[in-house]
Amino acid sequence: MTIETEYSLSDDLALALALASDADLISLDRFRAVDLVVTTKPDRTPVTDADQAVERSIRSGIEAARPTDSILGEEYGTEGDSRRQWIIDPIDGTANFLRGVPIWGTLISLAIDGVPVVGVVSSPALGKRWWAATGHGAWAQADGEKARQIRVSAVSELSDASLSYNSITGWDDEGRLDDIVALTRQVWRSRAIGDMWSYMLVAEGAIDVVGEFDLKPYDMAALIPIITEAGGRFTSVDGVDGPWNGSALATNGLLHDFVLRQLNGV
Template sequence: MNGHSEDDLELALRLADLADTISLVRFRATDLRIDTKPDRTPVTDADQAVEEAIRHELAQARPEDSILGEEYGTVGEARRQWIIDPIDGTANYLRGVPVWSTLIALAVDGYPVVGVVSMPAFGRRWWAAIGHGAYTTDRDGAQRGLRVSAVPELADASLAMSGIDRFEQAGRLENYLGLTRRVWRTRDYGDAWPYMMVAEGLVDIAGEFGLQPYDMAALFPIIHEAGGTMTSIDGEEGPWGGSALATNGRLHEAVLATFTVD
């Protein structure tokens, strides 16, 4: 079972239910408190409340496991580590834009094996556990399995890569522009959403630089179980390389080659 069980996935889904309840109440609230962290990124009272609630539940349900969260760092040392982004897309959240999500993952020996992405403002959720498939619920509550596209060539691919400024900062702007010239279509949907579109087969390539493990960990099992491939843009396995590249698998090597620095 790769160090996890169906109970871990069920727990992750319950944690997402809890997070959605808290975040939706504060979304577009007129008294939402917004602060700036030392890295100059925004944080709201909702980010903090969601992570606190998840940590409290994990302390009861999985007291031996470690926790890594965006707002309160790492607690504990264990092979099994829960990785949490309470609100991925805080900049959208505080502006009232509905493209934000809660990301919950369980990693074993550093590799994510359970992942949940919940976008309650859209009424959508995606989840997976290694060996158990990947699934989503639509706004009407219907559940369905996920499968990446079968697009085999870059010329026919839909690309969703975020943060052109980050590609420039990483010294890969020309690589990025070169890739955009080779694909059929380019769009920037933002945050976790384009990766879920890859898992659904709606987009063929998604990626960005300047990420933390909590931005990515929940995405890996979903992409994997939907039949896709996810690494860093430099081809590194797992959510520790500071960047993300998700594809339908067929296109992965071609995109990696585009970003290769001689």
């Protein structure tokens, strides 16, 4: 894929990392705060004052550095109409955040012509960050350590694979409970790790398959460059590329077609 815009992907990735650093300061300051404000959105999902403050900070940074780019964010919707679109989930894992569980993170992506080409996942409560840009590899860094390039596993047999299904209710609501239960019986190990962390564990090679339903583009866009640059594959549960189809299946690549056949009965 040829990517030609007035900015290099290296520059865009640097911007995303800087925005994530600012976001981490805001979110960590509000994590486990006794005065955290929690409200319910029309879709009955929770939102905190931290979600809103983080997204405002990221939007402000993008508007200053890339004024002609468009933005899609979970809390404040879509702004602009450009082939370069920044996609933001200010706090992925809000339910964990408001309960004091440290599995949550800020997701920042740049999509060009609908294809995510830059992704940053920053999880300050876990002390970790992951990032990638197309053609630049996938990287991870823990607090106090040097950045290291990451790679998916080489597991090629489903019977040796570790699976995260993330939410059994999500599969049940889609009428796919039997499919995921059947898959859990074929793998070595299954867990519901949840949210962005399960996908980053795929990119690091710690688990091999993760899938879930009821997702929005901002839940997935930042994950895609990291998974793919680490050597994995990311589609919907039905096998469609991209973050636009409401579900996710991420694997080490070696297992992907086999898992798709198992889940879709083909």
